[in-house]
Amino acid sequence: MPAKSISATVPNSGRIVHDPELCRGCRICEVACSAYHDGVCSAHLSRIHVIPDDLALEFPAHVCKQCPYPSCYYACPKRDKAMCIDEDTGARYINEEECIRCGSCFRACPFNPSLVWQREEDSKNIYYKCDLCRDRDQGPICVEVCPRGALTFQARGGK
Amino acid sequence: MSTPYGWMGKISRVDLETGKIRTEETHQYVPEYIGGKGVATRIAWNELKRGVGPYDPENPLMFMAGPLTGTLAPASGRGSVCGISPRIYPTPWFTYGTMGGDWAAELKYAGFDGVVVRGNASKLVYLWINDGKVEILDGSELAGLDTFVTQRYLKEKHGRRTQVVCIGPAGENRVLWSTIQHRLSNSIGDAGFGAIMGAKNLKAIAIGGTGGVRIARPDDFIAACRKIHAMIKNGPTTHPYHAPWGPETQQCSHGCPLGCGKLHKNVPAGVTVGSGTRNMMTHCEDYAFICGERTTNYPTEDIRDIYKGDMFTRETKAFGERIGTELQALCEGLGLTSSFLINYYPWFWVCIENGVTEIEGFTLKPEEPQFWFDFMKKVAYREGGIGEVFSGDMLRAVDQLDLPPVVKKAALFQFPMWGQPAHRQGRAYESQPTPLWINTMLHWIIDSRDPMACHHQSSFVAGWFPLHHEGKCGTPDSNMEKLRATYRKAFGTSEGIEPGLNNIEGKTKLAVWQDNRAQIKDSLLLCDWLFPAILHTFPSQEEYLEADDYYGDIDAEAKMLAPLTGLDIDTPYIDRAGERIRNVDRALHIRNYNRSKEIDTTGEWYYEYPEKSDGSTLDREMFNALLESYYRNRGWNATTGHPTRAKLEELDLRDVADSIESRTKSKDD
Numbered sequence: 001m002p003a004k005s006i007s008a009t010v011p012n013s014g015r016i017v018h019d020p021e022l023c024r025g026c027r028i029c030e031v032a033c034s035a036y037h038d039g040v041c042s043a044h045l046s047r048i049h050v051i052p053d054d055l056a057l058e059f060p061a062h063v064c065k066q067c068p069y070p071s072c073y074y075a076c077p078k079r080d081k082a083m084c085i086d087e088d089t090g091a092r093y094i095n096e097e098e099c100i101r102c103g104s105c106f107r108a109c110p111f112n113p114s115l116v117w118q119r120e121e122d123s124k125n126i127y128y129k130c131d132l133c134r135d136r137d138q139g140p141i142c143v144e145v146c147p148r149g150a151l152t153f154q155a156r157g158g159k
Numbered sequence: 160m161s162t163p164y165g166w167m168g169k170i171s172r173v174d175l176e177t178g179k180i181r182t183e184e185t186h187q188y189v190p191e192y193i194g195g196k197g198v199a200t201r202i203a204w205n206e207l208k209r210g211v212g213p214y215d216p217e218n219p220l221m222f223m224a225g226p227l228t229g230t231l232a233p234a235s236g237r238g239s240v241c242g243i244s245p246r247i248y249p250t251p252w253f254t255y256g257t258m259g260g261d262w263a264a265e266l267k268y269a270g271f272d273g274v275v276v277r278g279n280a281s282k283l284v285y286l287w288i289n290d291g292k293v294e295i296l297d298g299s300e301l302a303g304l305d306t307f308v309t310q311r312y313l314k315e316k317h318g319r320r321t322q323v324v325c326i327g328p329a330g331e332n333r334v335l336w337s338t339i340q341h342r343l344s345n346s347i348g349d350a351g352f353g354a355i356m357g358a359k360n361l362k363a364i365a366i367g368g369t370g371g372v373r374i375a376r377p378d379d380f381i382a383a384c385r386k387i388h389a390m391i392k393n394g395p396t397t398h399p400y401h402a403p404w405g406p407e408t409q410q411c412s413h414g415c416p417l418g419c420g421k422l423h424k425n426v427p428a429g430v431t432v433g434s435g436t437r438n439m440m441t442h443c444e445d446y447a448f449i450c451g452e453r454t455t456n457y458p459t460e461d462i463r464d465i466y467k468g469d470m471f472t473r474e475t476k477a478f479g480e481r482i483g484t485e486l487q488a489l490c491e492g493l494g495l496t497s498s499f500l501i502n503y504y505p506w507f508w509v510c511i512e513n514g515v516t517e518i519e520g521f522t523l524k525p526e527e528p529q530f531w532f533d534f535m536k537k538v539a540y541r542e543g544g545i546g547e548v549f550s551g552d553m554l555r556a557v558d559q560l561d562l563p564p565v566v567k568k569a570a571l572f573q574f575p576m577w578g579q580p581a582h583r584q585g586r587a588y589e590s591q592p593t594p595l596w597i598n599t600m601l602h603w604i605i606d607s608r609d610p611m612a613c614h615h616q617s618s619f620v621a622g623w624f625p626l627h628h629e630g631k632c633g634t635p636d637s638n639m640e641k642l643r644a645t646y647r648k649a650f651g652t653s654e655g656i657e658p659g660l661n662n663i664e665g666k667t668k669l670a671v672w673q674d675n676r677a678q679i680k681d682s683l684l685l686c687d688w689l690f691p692a693i694l695h696t697f698p699s700q701e702e703y704l705e706a707d708d709y710y711g712d713i714d715a716e717a718k719m720l721a722p723l724t725g726l727d728i729d730t731p732y733i734d735r736a737g738e739r740i741r742n743v744d745r746a747l748h749i750r751n752y753n754r755s756k757e758i759d760t761t762g763e764w765y766y767e768y769p770e771k772s773d774g775s776t777l778d779r780e781m782f783n784a785l786l787e788s789y790y791r792n793r794g795w796n797a798t799t800g801h802p803t804r805a806k807l808e809e810l811d812l813r814d815v816a817d818s819i820e821s822r823t824k825s826k827d828d
């Protein structure tokens with residue numbers, strides 16, 4: 001497969017922003033995310049992870065930043081088929097049907113922890129990440145269910 | 160009906176004595192018993208023999224989740240713990256406790272609907288439950304640690320997302336006031352189950368899981384949860400319109416959309432707990448020593464005189480935010496229930512005013528903070544005479560001490576039924592004008608402990624705010640009309656909430672429904688402040704005043720459970736399941752503890768004292784009429800208080816009916 005130029009520009013994307021000062025660690029965003037995407041309420045399957053320190057009352061969360069120059073996208077050997085850019089929202093998303101589970105995106109994500117998540121299912125690695133609920137008319141479900149306004153959707157600012 | 164949805168399908172059975180661990184199918188108990196307390200009650204009926212005491216290895220301590228636990232159902236984060244409680248007075252018996260937090264959700268993510276712990280380990284251990292596997296691990300390094308350090312230790316060992324329930328020194332020492340603690344400020348207190356974990360040498364349960372709760376119809380379930388969230392998002396019905404968020408604390412339960420700003424007081428940062436600074440989640444009891452708010456005053460001298468002034472309900476002294484919060488933090492760290500402080504405070508004053516200035520050589524100085532720091536430590540460590548005496552509950556302590564009769568009576572006033580602290584009865588602490596205290600009285604009489612999950616509903620959801628917020632919320636008359644309209648929407652009649660003691664049939668019918676739904680709340684499990692959602696609150700005062708009624712949605716539970724599980728569950732099914740759980744609980748208490756009308760009547764004396772705000776009392780004849788009406792509406796024998804065979808068979812409980820009948824016959828023989 002001919003390599004695409006990594007200097008190729010991609011459309012900007014909106015993104016979900018978490019404010020740890022407003023968050024109170026209820027974690028309803030996690031179960032809503034996995035309910036919508038997987039039909040399962042699970043913190044582990046969620047594309048957003050809130051990992052509260054219950055004893056220090058700190059509420060950090062980890063969710064894809066939808067980078068302007070997305071390393072995960074450039075790293076994908078099946079770019080635009082497996083790791084794609086949504087035309088409408090700009091979301092960087094994984095098309096699971098095409099994904100060959102090589103883990104390039106997972107490793108390429110510059111954040112710690114990686115904001116492309118990995119889980120094992122039937123001895124296979126599955127990679128998943130926030131897609132801004134690109135098929136959902138009302139936008140990201142985590143933003144909608146957050147009772148504190150700790151999650152906001154920041155609309156993209158053009159290409 | 161077996162389904163892969165809602166329930167995880169497995170309950171872990173752990174024997175700490177033999178070290179054997181096995182799993183059993185949840186679906187032998189559900190959907191008939193829903194989950195949580197319902198399943199635990201059926202397990203107890205099946206397995207708990209007469210004569211088993213709280214500290215016996217056969218006492219099963221059951222940590223249970225429900226089908227809605229761990230989902231996005233709003234305010235579904237509570238978990239239930241059931242077993243024989245050493246705190247119940249005079250006879251320890253099977254009861255329950257609940258608390259919020261994340262542990263029950265994590266239990267499901269780890270693959271279990273519950274864990275049932277039997278046996279007493281020979282040395283201190285803890286359970287590590289992780290993705291379908293349960294291990295009994297050495298707990299010697301946790302010995303003596305407070306509840307905060309224990310949690311921190313296990314989170315560092317097993318990962319930051321690990322959820323921990325544990326006991327502190329008080330539980331290890333089998334103090335009857337001891338709690339099972341989780342996170343900051345979530346605890347099971349008045350059931351005394353901390354002492355049971357202590358007896359089992361079980362310091363903690365640490366839980367981690369990567370699984371999830373499968374949904375049968377995700378789109379429908381999400382839509383139902385969103386709709387119900389929109390209805391309840393303005394807060395619990397303690398306040399008619401939107402209550403501000405409690406600013407500096409964690410939400411008490413997994414998936415809760417509310418801040419409960421009026422429940423969780425904001426206290427300043429900087430209180431040292433364990434290894435850092437914390438803001439505590441501070442509830443009504445915890446607040447007692449911060450600003451001294453706890454009691455409502457008696458309106459007239461006549462009533463004050465009957466209660467001998469304030470001797471039974473003296474308002475706790477305000478020690479200020481820092482000291483008050485440090486007292487709470489020490490209490491939680493030691494693993495003691497903070498509610499015991501507000502019962503001891505007025506009682507110590509009764510002692511002093513009646514010439515008892517020291518007990519077992521310990522000088523009583525309830526006005527001094529240091530006294531409470533010392534007292535709590537002595538109790539938690541059973542240190543010295545006073546620590547040993549009061550490590551049992553107050554009534555058992557009073558039984559051992561040579562005290563003036565009025566001091567003994569004052570202790571009973573603090574703990575009027577089942578050795579549980581007075582709560583929502585309209586006498587000792589909160590006012591509860593007619594007809595609200597009638598319902599809470601019936602709940603107290605029938606239940607096995609302080610029926611908090613039930614009377615949080617009957618006190619608040621059933622109409623506390625319209626009766627208490629006149630001025631802000633219109634006139635009492637206009638509020639009452641809206642309340643009537645609300646109840647007509649829910650039940651087709653408002654007879655259950657009409658003032659005065661007329662129409663007892665309507666009141667007892669409502670009490671039966673409330674109690675059945677309390678079983679459901681503790682089985683699904685849902686927040687006891689919000690469900691069943693007869694009423695809802697409003698975004699603003701204007702919208703509240705303009706509304707014709709306050710009706711919420713009493714079908715909310717079924718509307719969430721049906722799409723979650725894929726089962727044909729509607730509101731009649733829910734009501735019937737609640738009734739089934741109550742009847743099995745009743746049968747268990749009849750079989751194992753000779754529960755009867757005579758035992759139900761032991762709290763009758765309390766209601767001969769006037770209600771605080773309207774002065775209403777109950778004579779023996781009216782008490783009996785109410786009780787018999789309640790029994791009849793339950794399908795129970797009015798003379799014995801036993802469920803009739805017809806009722807049990809109607810609930811598919813023929814085996815229970817046979818057992819009760821044979822028990823009654825053998826007793827007669």
